[in-house]
Amino acid sequence: MARKKTLKDIDISGKRVLLRVDFNVPLDKEGKITDDKRIRAALPTIEYLREKGASIILMTHLGRPKGKVVDELRLDPVARRLEELLGTPVKKVDSVIGDEVSEEAAQLKGGEILLLENLRFHPGETSNDEELARSLASLAEIFVNDAFGAAHRAHASTEGVAHFLPAVAGLLMEKELEMLGSILENPQRPFTAILGGNKISDKLGMIDRFLDIVDNLLTGGGMCFTLLKSKGMEIGDSLFEEEQLESVGHTMRKAEGSNAQLYLPEDVVVAERFEQDASYKLVAVEEIPPGWMGLDIGPKTIETYRRVIAESRTIFWNGPMGVFEWPAFEAGTREIARAVASSGAISVIGGGDSAAALRKFGLEEQVTYISTGGGASMEFMEGKPLPGVEALLDA
Numbered sequence: 001m002a003r004k005k006t007l008k009d010i011d012i013s014g015k016r017v018l019l020r021v022d023f024n025v026p027l028d029k030e031g032k033i034t035d036d037k038r039i040r041a042a043l044p045t046i047e048y049l050r051e052k053g054a055s056i057i058l059m060t061h062l063g064r065p066k067g068k069v070v071d072e073l074r075l076d077p078v079a080r081r082l083e084e085l086l087g088t089p090v091k092k093v094d095s096v097i098g099d100e101v102s103e104e105a106a107q108l109k110g111g112e113i114l115l116l117e118n119l120r121f122h123p124g125e126t127s128n129d130e131e132l133a134r135s136l137a138s139l140a141e142i143f144v145n146d147a148f149g150a151a152h153r154a155h156a157s158t159e160g161v162a163h164f165l166p167a168v169a170g171l172l173m174e175k176e177l178e179m180l181g182s183i184l185e186n187p188q189r190p191f192t193a194i195l196g197g198n199k200i201s202d203k204l205g206m207i208d209r210f211l212d213i214v215d216n217l218l219t220g221g222g223m224c225f226t227l228l229k230s231k232g233m234e235i236g237d238s239l240f241e242e243e244q245l246e247s248v249g250h251t252m253r254k255a256e257g258s259n260a261q262l263y264l265p266e267d268v269v270v271a272e273r274f275e276q277d278a279s280y281k282l283v284a285v286e287e288i289p290p291g292w293m294g295l296d297i298g299p300k301t302i303e304t305y306r307r308v309i310a311e312s313r314t315i316f317w318n319g320p321m322g323v324f325e326w327p328a329f330e331a332g333t334r335e336i337a338r339a340v341a342s343s344g345a346i347s348v349i350g351g352g353d354s355a356a357a358l359r360k361f362g363l364e365e366q367v368t369y370i371s372t373g374g375g376a377s378m379e380f381m382e383g384k385p386l387p388g389v390e391a392l393l394d395a
């Protein structure tokens with residue numbers, strides 16, 4: 001991917017800046033923000049722009065209102081939280097576009113902040129409607145994209161708008177591209193990828209790509225049972241995506257001829273049902289009983305993986321090794337997380353649930369970088385162009 005201009009490469013002093021952020025935060029039933037990590041991740045860009053005396057028009061999506069106004073998904077709680085974090089007022093308008101928005105935007109003074117309503121209330125956002133993109137662009141002189149988590153979508157506020165304004169990356173976007181890019185371009189070796197999580201269909205693209213670039217590929221989680229099945233093993237009632245078998249077979253053959261060493265679990269913790277307090281036992285991977293399901297990797301596997309991790313100098317991890325949310329099946333993820341944290345390797349983590357697992361085990365601060373982008377970081381690692389990045393000016 002070509003290097004992209006960032007907000008440091010252009011003169012933004014006193015300019016009117018349209019800033020796309022990813023404030024797609026989790027809300028509880030009362031509409032309270034349960035985790036403001038994504039808001040905090042954009043603060044450096046917002047503060048940088050304010051220091052330069054730019055006026056800031058912020059925009060984000062939240063949830064999936066599907067092109068309609070959904071009151072529960074209005075951005076008022078987001079505006080309030082941002083205000084608390086910045087210690088400065090944040091104006092908010094109740095629509096995405098229109099006269100009120102244009103007037104408020106025109107009145108902004110240097111350093112002031114305006115937040116538009118949830119972009120996905122407008123049907124033109126996800127359809128990348130040109131009219132919407134033009135209207136958004138008309139509010140400002142420069143477009144800054146800091147929404148790495150939304151960069152894999154060609155939407156009006158990520159891709160479309162970049163055609164109508166000088167478009168550059170924000171500081172978070174820059175950091176994400178740098179961290180993820182550096183381990184792909186010039187990794188210190190051995191380079192180990194750890195892939196788990198629930199759906200093989202989500203991860204097969206990464207496995208394929210990693211077979212070309214890593215030294216070791218450690219697999220776990222629900223996704224690895226389709227890999228085991230393709231080797232002819234009985235997997236009981238473990239997660240299985242039959243329609244993926246053919247592509248998985250292709251990937252497994254590629255693995256045989258690859259320089260990367262592919263590791264599959266040697267033992268697994270199996271449960272009788274998919275329930276937190278189901279009865280469970282440890283079995284060798286060849287001995288999964290009919291009707292039981294694998295919900296974690298076992299101690300032998302942990303030991304093997306630990307040795308590989310300890311010798312690695314670069315690690316990319318996406319996807320928990322088991323159902324870490326339930327104590328009986330958390331050991332695999334916890335021990336792998338500890339091994340990564342104490343490896344001394346450059347460690348980059350992608351994926352919302354993987355980040356949640358690190359937080360659960362108190363290891364967030366002990367890895368090099370946790371990406372804020374779920375789907376976006378995976379597509380980037382797969383080598384797919386991200387439309388929201390492609391559309392920015394080349395450096």
Ligand code: ADP
Binds near residue numbers: 198239353
């Ligand atoms: P990430 O968000 O980090 O990309 P995924 O969304 O791919 O991770 O997968 C996370 C989910 O996978 C977790 O909720 C976890 O409970 C589930 N999971 C892990 N291992 C298994 C398994 N063996 N069977 C069923 N679900 C699993």
Ligand code: MG
Binds near residue numbers: 352353
């Ligand atoms: Mg997930």
